[in-house]
Amino acid sequence: MSVVTVHTNIEVNYMIAVEELGLHVKTEEKLKNNGFLYAEDVADHLVKHGIMDFIRKTKMQKIAVYKQIKPKLVLFGVWNVPTVEEKEAEIGMKIISTDDAAKMLMVGPKTVIELVEDGTIARDHYFICGEEVTAYQKTQKYVFIEEKVLDLAKKYNSSLRAIAKKLNVDESSISLVLKRDLTDEEMKVARLSAYQWNEAWIVENYKEIEMRANQRLRSSVTTYDEMISELIELIEEYFDFRMKNKEIIFDGVVYINVSYSKDARVDEYRRILYRSFYKVKCARVGIDGFFERNGKQKRLRSLSKEEQEKVQEYQLDIRTLKAEDISAIVSNIEGNGKTNYFLPLKGLLYYVLMKEEQKYLENLEISLNDDSVVFDANKEWAKIKAMKGRFDYSLNHGDMPKQRGKTTPENRKDKIFATRKQIVRCNYIISCNAIPKKKSTSKGLRSPIKYATQMLIGFLAGVRPVEMHQMLIEKHLDIEKNPENPNYGYLKKYKFVSVGTESIFKETNRDDLEGWGRLFISEEISKGGYSPSPSYGTLLVPRLVDQINDYLKWLYAKNPESKGRGYLFRVNDRNPDLAYSRPAQLFDWLPRARFAFDFLKEEQIKDFTYYETRHTVNNLIVNRTMVEDPQVNERKQRAAEMHCRHSMEDSGSKINIGHYQEELPLYFYHSVINTALNFPFDAEELLAWEKKNNPVGVAMEAAYKGEEEILDGLETISLNAESTSFTEEQKVRIAEIEKALEELNNEISILRTPHKAQKLRNLTGRERTKALAEINQQIKLYEQNKHKIIRGDAS
Amino acid sequence: MIGYDEFLVKCQNRGFDPFSYLMPEMAFKEIDDEGDYLVGDVAFYASKSERTARRWFDTGFLKAVGRRPWTCKGIDLKRALFKEFYDPIMSQFDKSYKNVY
Numbered sequence: 010m011s012v013v014t015v016h017t018n019i020e021v022n023y024m025i026a027v028e029e030l031g032l033h034v035k036t037e038e039k040l041k042n043n044g045f046l047y048a049e050d051v052a053d054h055l056v057k058h059g060i061m062d063f064i065r066k067t068k069m070q071k072i073a074v075y076k077q078i079k080p081k082l083v084l085f086g087v088w089n090v091p092t093v094e095e096k097e098a099e100i101g102m103k104i105i106s107t108d109d110a111a112k113m114l115m116v117g118p119k120t121v122i123e124l125v126e127d128g129t130i131a132r133d134h135y136f137i138c139g140e141e142v143t144a145y146q147k148t149q150k151y152v153f154i155e156e157k158v159l160d161l162a163k164k165y166n167s168s169l170r171a172i173a174k175k176l177n178v179d180e181s182s183i184s185l186v187l188k189r190d191l192t193d194e195e196m197k198v199a200r201l202s203a204y205q206w207n208e209a210w211i212v213e214n215y216k217e218i219e220m221r222a223n224q225r226l227r228s229s230v231t232t233y234d235e236m237i238s239e240l241i242e243l244i245e246e247y248f249d250f251r252m253k254n255k256e257i258i259f260d261g262v263v264y265i266n267v268s269y270s271k272d273a274r275v276d277e278y279r280r281i282l283y284r285s286f287y288k289v290k291c292a293r294v295g296i297d298g299f300f301e302r303n304g305k306q307k308r309l310r311s312l313s314k315e316e317q318e319k320v321q322e323y324q325l326d327i328r329t330l331k332a333e334d335i336s337a338i339v340s341n342i343e344g345n346g347k348t349n350y351f352l353p354l355k356g357l358l359y360y361v362l363m364k365e366e367q368k369y370l371e372n373l374e375i376s377l378n379d380d381s382v383v384f385d386a387n388k389e390w391a392k393i394k395a396m397k398g399r400f401d402y403s404l405n406h407g408d409m410p411k412q413r414g415k416t417t418p419e420n421r422k423d424k425i426f427a428t429r430k431q432i433v434r435c436n437y438i439i440s441c442n443a444i445p446k447k448k449s450t451s452k453g454l455r456s457p458i459k460y461a462t463q464m465l466i467g468f469l470a471g472v473r474p475v476e477m478h479q480m481l482i483e484k485h486l487d488i489e490k491n492p493e494n495p496n497y498g499y500l501k502k503y504k505f506v507s508v509g510t511e512s513i514f515k516e517t518n519r520d521d522l523e524g525w526g527r528l529f530i531s532e533e534i535s536k537g538g539y540s541p542s543p544s545y546g547t548l549l550v551p552r553l554v555d556q557i558n559d560y561l562k563w564l565y566a567k568n569p570e571s572k573g574r575g576y577l578f579r580v581n582d583r584n585p586d587l588a589y590s591r592p593a594q595l596f597d598w599l600p601r602a603r604f605a606f607d608f609l610k611e612e613q614i615k616d617f618t619y620y621e622t623r624h625t626v627n628n629l630i631v632n633r634t635m636v637e638d639p640q641v642n643e644r645k646q647r648a649a650e651m652h653c654r655h656s657m658e659d660s661g662s663k664i665n666i667g668h669y670q671e672e673l674p675l676y677f678y679h680s681v682i683n684t685a686l687n688f689p690f691d692a693e694e695l696l697a698w699e700k701k702n703n704p705v706g707v708a709m710e711a712a713y714k715g716e717e718e719i720l721d722g723l724e725t726i727s728l729n730a731e732s733t734s735f736t737e738e739q740k741v742r743i744a745e746i747e748k749a750l751e752e753l754n755n756e757i758s759i760l761r762t763p764h765k766a767q768k769l770r771n772l773t774g775r776e777r778t779k780a781l782a783e784i785n786q787q788i789k790l791y792e793q794n795k796h797k798i799i800r801g802d803a804s
Numbered sequence: 805m806i807g808y809d810e811f812l813v814k815c816q817n818r819g820f821d822p823f824s825y826l827m828p829e830m831a832f833k834e835i836d837d838e839g840d841y842l843v844g845d846v847a848f849y850a851s852k853s854e855r856t857a858r859r860w861f862d863t864g865f866l867k868a869v870g871r872r873p874w875t876c877k878g879i880d881l882k883r884a885l886f887k888e889f890y891d892p893i894m895s896q897f898d899k900s901y902k903n904v905y
Binding site: 520522690691757760761762763774775777778779781782785 | 810813816833834835836838839840841842844845848849873875
């Protein structure tokens with residue numbers, strides 16, 4: 010019989026019994042009665058649950074614990090964990106409870122515990138009760154070092170509002186950005202609680218954090234650089250060539266004879282070419298459905314890894330382009346967007362042909378000089394010709410139209426030439442935000458002063474969008490540049506002093522209601538570089554100068570440190586260095602607002618764009634003003650060209666007549682603009698002004714279009730009782746009213762002087778003023794009636 | 805501080821009704837621009853005491869046309885009232901101005 014011995018590892022934990030401690034009898038009894046048989050239990054309880062709990066349980070006294078039990082436990086090596094006081098002596102720094110720490114951090118105690126468990130409060134700032142330090146209460150978990158907590162409080166010492174003010178950003182936007190774009194770890198560095206933020210760190214890194222959103226959004230529009238890496242060199246070469254040289258010649262024929270101007274949108278073309286070759290590659294490799302439908306649009310979908318590798322490995326040679334490739338390019342585009350792809354592609358393909366031709370000629374020369382080289386000239390040339398034929402066929406028959414559909418008379422857009430009255434009405438609608446709200450939650454226009462300024466600059470100064478989106482305050486406006494001047498940052502005003510046909514500028518106050526201003530549109534920002542302002546600047550009418558100054562005041566209030574510099578129209582009004590990225594973006598608000606323009610007909614509303622303002626200005630100056638001085642009247646057209654900065658080199662312009670190539674003298678320019686654009690904005694005054702300065706135009710237009718409102722104002726409001734245009738009835742009534750008015754005027758002159766009123770009418774003090782007011786009202790009523798009768802209304 | 809005349813021009817340019825901002829309304833509506841007003845009338849329209857009105861004449865706050873008794877024209881009285889009640893008027897004006905702009 011074999012004996013199987015089983016060895017088990019039994020660790021004999023030698024637990025020290027309570028009796029061995031050598032305590033007083035009664036303490037031993039108490040301990041045993043409460044379940045403490047071993048010294049380790051006692052020590053555990055004391056360390057983890059705290060002394061107070063122990064005392065409550067065993068009903069012993071504190072002194073007993075500290076002076077009897079504890080030294081024995083320490084002697085026997087069971088109590089290893091120091092108390093709070095001992096720890097303090099060890100570190101040399103004061104230790105505080107969670108409640109005190111919470112008060113220092115201005116946070117609730119529960120959040121302090123959450124922060125510890127998150128990791129926001131570093132490990133060396135606290136001690137865990139029960140493991141490193143003895144607890145005092147059962148519920149105590151952590152205990153903190155005072156110095157470090159104070160450092161924390163100093164670090165997270167400000168609120169979001171203060172930080173937003175310092176960075177000059179909206180409060181709501183800063184919280185949005187931080188919550189959205191910070192990683193979890195960075196959030197711990199930046200934020201302690203809702204009201205405690207780390208100012209220094211945020212101020213340092215805020216710009217980076219803002220850029221993250223832009224990167225995220227822009228990364229959705231990829232250019233597929235990696236997928237077509239073999240073609241990038243060729244495409245960049247092509248763009249360089251186009252920027253410098255004008256012509257692409259092949260076989261003696263000039264196919265393209267324009268170079269890219271500085272306004273050309275090379276980035277767009279680059280994007281077009283990259284994407285089109287990516288699509289070609291996808292189609293050739295055999296990837297099905299490389300686009301997917303997203304509502305109405307067809308978008309390029311992201312490929313799986315295998316598919317990506319396939320596409321990257323395949324090397325595309327542009328010389329093998331076929332008609333099917335073109336249809337693949339156009340497969341996910343609908344409508345007029347296809348026409349954008351034609352010209353860049355054509356340019357590139359012909360550039361490739363040109364290069365092939367050069368290679369052919371070089372090889373030909375080498376072969377002629379060197380007999381050993383075999384070169385079949387006819388065959389090589391035929392190859393190139395076949396390539397060209399293939400390119401032409403695919404471009405013309407590959408479902409890629411060259412041009413958009415022609416404008417038929419039905420869908421042709423009519424230019425809108427506004428009258429002065431319509432300008433005033435437009436300005437009123439925008440600046441008073443009198444746009445009816447379509448939904449209950451929409452708020453109308455966001456910043457009406459900005460939009461009203463834009464429209465007025467268009468109506469009265471004729472600035473193009475291309476120029477407007479790059480206008481800098483310090484460079485292109487004639488502002489006061491001396492910082493000590495109280496008008497620093499606002500447009501200067503001038504008056505004109507003329508001697509004969511010469512006039513010069515003379516500066517006036519900012520408060521002068523008739524001061525003019527100036528704009529300087531330099532060559533760099535002007536369209537095509539050929540239409541800068543004249544040497545004395547584009548003149549601005551007083552009404553426009555006041556409007557621009559009000560706008561500048563509003564703008565400077567948003568960011569006072571940037572007074573006197575920055576872009577005039579900004580994406581974010583607080584940041585002076587952020588211009589709009591495209592000129593069309595300046596007028597994104599117009600389609601939303603133009604349905605409220607009640608001075609236009611319905612068909613005109615759809616077509617109303619910002620450019621109508623330029624048509625208006627030109628038309629107003631040339632066709633709708635009549636200057637009394639005939640010398641000045643002749644030069645109206647030239648003044649209009651100078652004001653709107655038309656180009657003299659435009660082919661098709663019939664302006665090549667007479668004395669136009671020189672700059673007009675300031676006197677003529679000023680007098681034309683004064684009579685054309687310096688009109689009042691009050692309805693009645695405007696009518697009177699128009700009758701004086703534009704009588705023929707007004708009458709003709711009114712008769713032609715049958716507009717009765719304008720015809721109304723043309724009738725004279727003279728008090729000639731002998732005029733034959735009044736009927737007998739009217740004359741009688743007018744005579745009655747005039748009689749009554751005479752009496753009233755006499756009466757009022759008595760009441761106006763106090764001593765007469767007292768003598769003759771016995772009226773003093775409050776009675777006199779009451780009577781004065783009543784008589785004034787009566788006079789007003791009578792005069793209104795008189796005007797009505799004269800105009801022929803039924804009274 | 806802008807003047808009464810400038811304020812009217814501003815209102816006209818923006819298309820606002822000046823009477824919706826001017827206070828006291830009754831004063832601005834009733835006062836005749838070319839009438840003569842005495843100390844008692846000034847005190848009534850401005851809701852101040854006669855002592856204050858006399859002080860206004862004395863210091864030049866109100867432009868006087870004659871003494872014995874102190875008289876002023878209506879338009880000058882309107883200008884002085886505008887100066888006196890400048891803060892409530894312009895704070896209302898600026899608020900609506902800001903809402904619009």
